Amino acid sequence: MRDETLVEWREWGEEAFAEARAQSKPLLLSLSASWCVACDEMDRTTYADPRLAGHLKESFVPVRVDVDRQPRARERYNMGGFPSTVFCTPEGEIITGAGYLSADGLRQAIDTVRETWDAKGTEAGRIPRALQNPDPPRGAVTAEIEAHFVEQVAEAFDGEFGGWGTDAKFPLPRTVEFAAKRDTERASRTLQAIQAHLYDTYAGGFYRYATNRNWAGEIHREKLTDENAALVRAFATGYLHTGEESYRDTARGTIEYLTTDLWTGDAFAGSQAGGDYYTLGPAEREEADPPAVDETVYADRNGLAANALFRFAGYTDDERARTYAERAIEHVTDTLVSDGVVAHFDGPDAESGLLLDGARVLLGLTAGTQATGEASYLDTAREIADALRARQADDGAFLDGPATGIGLLDRPLRPLDANIELANALIDLAALTGEASYRETAGETLEAFAGATERMGADVAEYGAVCARHVYDPLVIETPEAGSDLHRAAWRVADHEKVVVPSGRSDAVVVRGGERSEPAVTPDELLERASETRPESVLGE
Template identity: 70%
Template sequence: MTDDAETDGSDGAESTGRTRRHGTLVDWFDWGETPFDRARARTEPVLLSLSAPWCVACEEMDEEVFSDPMLAAHVGEGFVPIRVDADRHPRVRERYNMGGFPSTVFTTPDGEVMTGATYLGADGFRGILDSVRETWAAKGVEAGRIPRALQDPDPPVGRVDAGIEAHMVEQVAEAFDEEFGGWGERAKFPLARTVEFALKRDRDRATRTLEAIQTHLQDTYDGGFYRFAENRDWARPHREKLLDENAALLRAFASGYLYTGTDSYRETAERTVDYLTTTLWNGDAFAGSQAGGDYYTLEATEREDADAPHVDATAFADRNGLAAEALLRVGALTDAEAPRRYAERALDHVLETLVEDGVVSHFDAPESESGLLLDHARLLAGLTTAVQVTGEARYLDSAVAVADELASLRAPEGAFYDGPLEGEGLLTRPLRPLESNVEAADALLDLAYLTGEGDGQYREWAADALSAFAGAADRMGAEVAGYAAACARHHYDPLVVETPPAGSDLHRAALRVADHEKVVVPGDRETAVVVRGGERSAPAETPAELGERVASADQPSLT
């Protein structure tokens, strides 16, 4: 990482890692060695401000707090201020996020957390400045602490068995909001992976949630989905549009169409494809996000004369992997060429600019980190889906190279760390994020079958990553249903369909088999074979015969 300042045209910025952003009066350092060295040399605490380009509240805090001359002066007198773009520094985000953005965090010169909050107005910020000064004067570095998640306790290793899926089926039913749909008693997040889990095992609750998302979080004018709603009844949506969340919902609506054939799900997916390939297309790949704001509360005719919110054009490896996966799934179900074409262009751009010898960079800039779990896991998912849909060997070769690099992130018990254990502050502390481990395990399972090594190394890595969390499975709630889905794929083995080359009638029929957790393996053969738990079906010569083979395969179901 570099400490060079961003060139944003601001006056008065220093050339040693400090920059003024968003018109604030605080001279911010970029994340890196320089500010922490300065804090240690001056024996001063660090003010860490995490923001995101899509975050309206971040802009509001910049205007109200960090543009106040007195408050900016107070910051400069006793603190070393660091501004971090949370999208560009995911490891910093995961260790210092206070539960939302902006996150305002005070740390010791070594990065240990003293206190923090999310949005603060001028009075609240003034009060926390005074409090931190007093604490620092009284305790110094002893005031810092290591968050529990980073204290590296023994992981909850356990056995991956059928009980994990059964427990989650119960959780999905018990936590469901029967009145408004979705899961949660306060804020409503769309929980795309929970929707997909339920589509296969609790279809009524899944479809009711898809309908609530359509009604409350879908932007029917400009396209795309808002991030979440503050209230249980889906009211007061936060209108930011993030590529990863839109990609996840695109996949969920494609899965909804796969299982039900409901035209409205297909139409919602198609509108989302239009949004991704227009507003969020930067010419080479998919942009990271679009900001929220009052623009989205305008009537359609008023929007025509208003400026749309800012789009952060940065192409992130992980988000493009997710987008490619979702677009390829839509194209496979609808025979539309555009989703597949854009997915391939995005994957090719990422492979050309962000991947070297299997190591993935987060985005294309000198300060970008490389070798992060979320980039490898999500790009791997996009590549394995590309193999299943296109049959192209180059995607399989790239998938193997990207997967092999995960070996460097494996912890002793088998889970994956979120990245290299290096950097400033808490970055040297290990973190094993559940969601990224699940995504890695799912993609590795796909790769195991695509390489013809269903019981090989990739399957073992997936099993180890899942078992590292299995000891806590009985305490998991509906929001992490994707973990249970991955465990079920491993325990029962996914439905595998070996087909003739991509584009054949049997291959297209296999992609449309109503099981979004299946693996389709196109190859040089004339018939299709269904494989489940090591048992191979008789060859199928027509799509109708393939349907019969799938129907007779042993597919465990808890519904």
């Protein structure tokens, strides 16, 4: 809890909802994050008003929700950003909600909700549409899906300033990766814009986003581990496809930030708060206290960070990146994984079995297997994948977590992004293990959303990339043991969607769609074999 607030916050949990039911009061949910500057501001101003604190105590059960520690609550009650201010019934149904509210704004909201509650009681609540009809529109996974996203990436691109969108500019690292293979010029222009406007050249790492189309407006300077990891991967991918050394150096600088400022000693911390500190010059920063770091080790963020660092190490032979990736993924598997079920973090209130945690730890383990050949990574990856598959819905999609819990948690969500990441990891796992069932599960998951493809935009272009991997088969390169010249050469093949399979063989073979190349015994031969093995894709490769 922040010291400035006068509100007597309850913790998110059954006790708060039970109190609301017993007293026939609505709840006020304050969705907040440790890295959120606007959340601090609302605590210092709105929630520091003693009269408002009294009104909340009298008429509501106020609950503080840490959105990093409670991701399922975040997805169901998010009002478009943080802070989110949500009034709901004791059953968790939403009465009304907003983002940041001034003291006057909250006062008006309190009066309105009181009137509504007095008039309608629990009937004032509603269930968001996304939770009313959760079944995704199924369809066939075809080559046209990749083609659709190639068109979307071109049409939505900002030709003047780079990136995608005409208002606020988010870096969209997965869209950059999709474009790096299929639209290299637009990917490069976006990477350059991100470098120029969102990269912290002093300490390394990336800020979250810019509020203006030209990237030069207000910068939200929070640094989140998962967003930085995704950008490490995007810049490493840009380096792989273009050879541009500044992309490599930017990724390396971000890894330096992650492994120093955000390193807990065991794994990666969750985030670092934003603020005016980042606008100071180098000398002034040395004299100032840096923003606070949330040292919680989250499974999903560490899985994604390990994936990014393993991949960077593969492309560049960076031993520091590989070592930290190993330390992080091994800490997560040692402390947060039990019988294939992944806990969100290490704590008594941590949820287990969340889709995003499982998918991203799986991504870290499959990348680690490719980078190091470590057999234990593959064993743990199988356990996690099998535990997740046991909870696959009949329509082929995966729920974001158990269909149980307080408030709206018992209403399932089928998050597209997390399903995409899981399908991607399962395709890797199938190639690494030779077990076709993982590939079949990935296909079922992709099919669950294919009927909505025409409504998808450039921001979810990763769906097109994973569908293409399923349709054409990923490029698979079987190599000698990790660290050999042929293994290192396989990582340098300019296709970031490939799978590198280190083994005990003495030569290397390139596999696509069941067709195996002639063996390669030198790195040059391997690169030649890979260039000859191309899918008939929308690009005519």
